[in-house]
Every structure is written in structure tokens, then in C-alpha cells.
Amino acid sequence: MIKIFGVGRGKRAEESKDDDAEAPATKKKQPGEIRMQKELDExxxxxxxxxxFPDKNNLMHFQIQISPDEGFWKGASYTFVFNVAPLYPHEAPKVxxxxxxYHPNIDLQGNVCLNILREDWKPVLSISSVVYGLLYLFLEPNPGDPLNHEAAEVLRNNRGEFxxxxxxxxxxxxVAGHAFPKLL
Incomplete structure (x- = not known):
């Protein structure tokens, strides 16, 4: 008989408890980790x-390197750090x-303005959705929802100058008083 709530702990229950103490402790995976493993597999x-993955044992913290093959930023590479909360997918990853x-939707501190990372996040979305969203920002920067307002204004007013x-x-x-690393 299996006692679900541990009622009526007798000698057998105590012996079982002692056996568990000798077994190696295995960390129980959080639901977010299980979802991440599934997403990474697919x-x-x-x-x-x-x-x-800087730490191979931590699926919840990783980097994605994007090297746009078209658009304004073609030829350069950009590293995005992903921190995924244990409540994922009910909470959007932090990117x-x-x-x-120099981008209208990414400020100089590296914050990213992408709607699916904020108000439009839904649990049906995935890390792949975010990656494709980031790629889209390189193809079609959005000056209508900027984090870098100066870059957005230049893009709106003079695409060639941008x-x-x-x-x-x-x-x-x-650019605009800020030094940038050489990427090309």
C-alpha cells in the first residue's frame, strides 16, 4: 500500500526514509527547465x-550570436544573452x-525593444520565436517603438543617413557622441 500523505508512519516508513538518505540527491527539474530542454531538442x-551555453549544466542561461546576412548590419555579429526564468513559458525570457x-530598438546598454519580450508574450511562444523576432529587428528596424530615440529619429527622417x-x-x-566597437 502506498501512503500518499505519510499518515501512519511506522517502522517501514522510517526504514524507507533511511534508504533515501543514502541515495544520491537528484535535483528536481523545474517546469521551465523541462520546457527549455524540449525546445532545445527541437x-x-x-x-x-x-x-x-557558458555553463553546460544551466539550460536557463545561454547566448545567441546573430550575424545578419542582409540589411544595415550585414557582416557584423551580435551576442544576445538569454536568461530564462523558472516560470518559463509563463514569463518571457530576459534578453x-x-x-x-547603433539601432533604434536596442539601446546603448543592450536593452531590447521587442513586443514579444514584453506585453505580447504568450506561453505558446518559444525561444525560437524570440530569435526570429531579433532577426526581424535587423531586417526591419522599427522607429515607431524605439529605445534609442536618436537613432529612430534619423531612420525616420533620412534612411540614407541612418x-x-x-x-x-x-x-x-x-556616432552621436558614442564610440562603437569595430565589427567589420
Whole structure:
């Protein structure tokens, strides 16, 4: 007979408890970790994206490197850090860009403005959804919902000038008083 609530602990229950003490402790996986493992097993990243796990034992913290193959940022590589909460997928992952970038939807501190990371997050979305959203920001930056308001204004008013400023930033130049790393 299985006692679910441990009522009526007798000698057998105590012996069983002692046996458990000798068994190696196994960490119970959180639901978010189980979902992440499933997603990673099924994930097919596009060729311009690569995933890296700094700690192979922690699926909830990883990096995605994106190397756009078209658009203003073509030829450069950007590293995004993902921190996934134990409540995932009921809570959106936290994503930050580690590479300094001149972009209307990514500020100079690396914060990312992507609707599915905020108000439009739903548990049916996945890490792949976020990766494709990030890729889309490189193809079609959104000056209507900016974090870097100066970059958004330049993009809205003069797309050609915006392209020149992005190229200057990619070559390690200064844009709007901020120095950028050389990425090309």
C-alpha cells in the first residue's frame, strides 16, 4: 500500500526514509527547465544564428550570436544573452544585447525593444520565436517603438543617413557622441 500523505508512519516508513538518505540527491527539474530542454531538442536555428551555453549544466542561461546576412548590419555579429526564468513559458525570457550597437530598438546598454519580450508574450511562444523576432529587428528596424530615440529619429527622417551612421558604428567610429566597437 502506498501512503500518499505519510499518515501512519511506522517502522517501514522510517526504514524507507533511511534508504533515501543514502541515495544520491537528484535535483528536481523545474517546469521551465523541462520546457527549455524540449525546445532545445527541437530547435532549428537559421544559419546566421549560433547558440552557446557558458555553463553546460544551466539550460536557463545561454547566448545567441546573430550575424545578419542582409540589411544595415550585414557582416557584423551580435551576442544576445538569454536568461530564462523558472516560470518559463509563463514569463518571457530576459534578453540583452552584449554587443554595443547603433539601432533604434536596442539601446546603448543592450536593452531590447521587442513586443514579444514584453506585453505580447504568450506561453505558446518559444525561444525560437524570440530569435526570429531579433532577426526581424535587423531586417526591419522599427522607429515607431524605439529605445534609442536618436537613432529612430534619423531612420525616420533620412534612411540614407541612418545607413551611413550604422556603417560608421560598424567600422568602430563614433556616432552621436558614442564610440562603437569595430565589427567589420
Amino acid at each position: 530547435m532549428e536555428l537559421p544559419p546566421q544564428c549560433h547558440i552557446n 540583452k544585447c552584449e554587443t554595443k550597437i 545607413g551611413r551612421m550604422v556603417q560608421r558604428s560598424l567600422r568602430g567610429g563614433a
